[in-house]
Amino acid sequence: MTTAESFQRIYQRACDRKGGEAALAALLGHSASAAEISVIPDNLLLGELTKKVFQSGFVWRVVRQKWPGFCEVFFDFDIEKILLMSDEMLEAKARDERIIRNAAKVFTIRDNALMIDDIAAKHGSFARFIADWPTTDIIGLWAYLKQHGARLGGNTGPYALRAIGKDTFILSTDVEAYLRASNVFDGGINSKRSLAQIQQQFNLWQQQSGSSLQHISQIIALSVGENYLGMQQ
Structure with a gap:
């Protein structure tokens, strides 16, 4: 009890x-309010997911310092451009000195872009999907991100949600x-x-x-x- x-x-x-x-x-x-979250562009949301994936188990300060390089290398996380990237392109990006060179985490960028694109097709935008999820079941949203995304389990998903303003x-x-x-x-x-x-x-x-x-x-x-x-x- x-x-x-x-x-x-x-x-x-x-x-x-x-x-x-x-x-x-x-x-x-x-x-942030649901209205504020609902208008966040999907590329910025992919960027926040990516930032938290790379910060997991790593020094957050280093990720922040390298972040401009991430934005350059990954086209400001434009969903359509990320989805067109082949395995070979991702492997090449993973060797770029402007970012933290971790191939396994680099591949999550495309995986999470696929999740965002799928959700956007069903709900209008990933932002609207996040905004509409009830906080009385925020653990359900954690579970969804863990199941459908890449490396978003543990506290990574919750920290990403908090970074975009979702109450958690x-x-x-x-x-x-x-x-x-x-x-x-x-x-x-x-x-x-x-x-x-x-x-x-x-x-x-x-x-x-x-x-x-x-x-x-x-x-x-x-x-x-x-x-x-x-x-x-």
């Missing part, structure tokens, strides 16, 4: 640790530790059962607070662990 606290208690502890409501608010990110929680180390200690789930973090239990708890906290999933997960992380920013330890 879960022993998770009310969101108000979690929020108050985070405020105490960070030096008050204003200080805490300054640390939080913000999600992130199962960071601190968040996972809190949820496990509170008996929100007791199995593997990525099992369907565990994710459903976690989604249910986040939905409850959202009902209690009216806050976004992003703010809830960030506030949980800031309420635990070694992160007394803004306060003397």
Whole structure:
């Protein structure tokens, strides 16, 4: 049985640790509206997916530094141009010094372009598909990206969604530790059962607070662990 606290208690502890409501608010990110997400061009969305794929297991700063090179090498992630690239072209691109040379990850660019193109054919645009997905089942969108995309499992898909403004929680180390200690789930973090239990708890906290999933997960992380920013330890 879960022993998770009310969101108000979690929020108050985070405020105490960070030096008050204003200080805490300054640390939080913000999600975009469905209307704002729905008009993002598909090439920019492919770019965000690609950036998170390359950042997974790597130094994020290096990916950011190399990003202009990625845009040059991959035609600003133009979907039609990416889909025309042969295996030989992708292999050649993977050797380009302007990017991080990882052939397996380079091939995901075309794979994810195929996913975006397929979704756009069915829903008008990939952006509209993302915008319309209900956040009360955000784990369902994670699962869709993992199943139909390339290397978008784990936290890669959620981080990509957050980067484009889609409201989502992130199962960071601190968040996972809190949820496990509170008996929100007791199995593997990525099992369907565990994710459903976690989604249910986040939905409850959202009902209690009216806050976004992003703010809830960030506030949980800031309420635990070694992160007394803004306060003397």
